[in-house]
Amino acid sequence: MSPTDKQRSGNPAKQAEINLTVKQQREQRRQEKLAEYQKQLAKRRRSKLVWWVVGSTAAVAVVALIVASIVFAPPAPPSYTAGDSTGAEIEGVETFENATDHVEGTVEYEQSPPAGGPHNAVWLNCGVYDQPVPNENAVHSMEHGAIWVTYDAEQVSGDELDTLRAHLPSSYVILSPYEGLDSPIVLSGWNTQLQLDSADDERIPAFFEEYWRSQNVPEPNAVCSGALDAPGKQS
Missing domain, CATH: 3.40.30 (Glutaredoxin)
Structure with missing residues (x-):
């Protein structure tokens, strides 16, 4: 005998009450499933939002680091031309x-x-x-x-x-x-x-x-490394 058969009654009023109770139970179960689905959906949305915020924050941090490395990086040493002195007159030399x-x-x-x-x-x-x-x-x-x-x-x-x-x-x-x-x-x-x-x-x-690196010195193009480091050398 099925559960539905068990709930049948010969009294029409009683049977109507039973039918209403079954509908209420089904509706309750449907509402519970719907609520659980909405709960899981909201959880997934929150998870996506968190990852979006984390990803965006990380991206902003990376960009900030790149910008800071450019802005605050020490300037490159100046570049001068090695070769013969041009004979330019420099006051005080x-x-x-x-x-x-x-x-x-x-x-x-x-x-x-x-x-x-x-x-x-x-x-x-x-x-x-x-x-x-x-x-x-x-x-x-x-x-x-x-x-x-x-x-x-x-x-x-x-x-x-x-x-x-x-x-x-x-x-x-x-x-x-x-x-x-x-x-x-x-x-x-x-x-x-x-x-x-x-x-x-x-x-x-x-x-x-x-x-600088004039070709008019006694030993032009000779190296300036690989010999003596005096005390106090920093770089």
């Missing part, structure tokens, strides 16, 4: 005649800082130093075409030093503090020198354009 001998021990130089002269057989590796470097090794680097940028650490620091560093190419340059300078900043190439009061001086890039 002094020129000298110095010997090119390789010697041992300490050398008494005619210029301070030196702008050439007898020097150690081992050159100084080009780069940035936060301590004074040996004259005799730095002069050898200038013989290879490097520019030696020296500064008075008591007068040039912080933003001023950063500005000075921003003028430097990525190679064939030495930056180091130097005691007893006659001016806050001195640029020295082989047999050439320029004294400056400020890192903003427009003659700094002009000096590099004229004398």
Whole structure:
């Protein structure tokens, strides 16, 4: 006997009551299924919304990182042209005649800082130093075409030093503090020198354009690495 047969009654009024109860149960089950479906549908929608928000936030974060890396990345070092000096006149540049001998021990130089002269057989590796470097090794680097940028650490620091560093190419340059300078900043190439009061001086890039990696030095195109790292080398 089926459940429907069990619910049948010979009394019409009673049977109507039974039929109404069955309909109510069916409707209740239908409503429960509908409610469960709507609940699952809402859950899926919330899940999609969460993933959309997460994905959008991640995308915005990636874009922000890319923009920040571009905006806040340190500027590339300036590029100068290596080659023969053009003969350009730069106000304040002094020129000298110095010997090119390789010697041992300490050398008494005619210029301070030196702008050439007898020097150690081992050159100084080009780069940035936060301590004074040996004259005799730095002069050898200038013989290879490097520019030696020296500064008075008591007068040039912080933003001023950063500005000075921003003028430097990525190679064939030495930056180091130097005691007893006659001016806050001195640029020295082989047999050439320029004294400056400020890192903003427009003659700094002009000096590099004229004398950096000049083919007129005693040993043009010789390397400026693979030899001596003095104390205080930063890069």
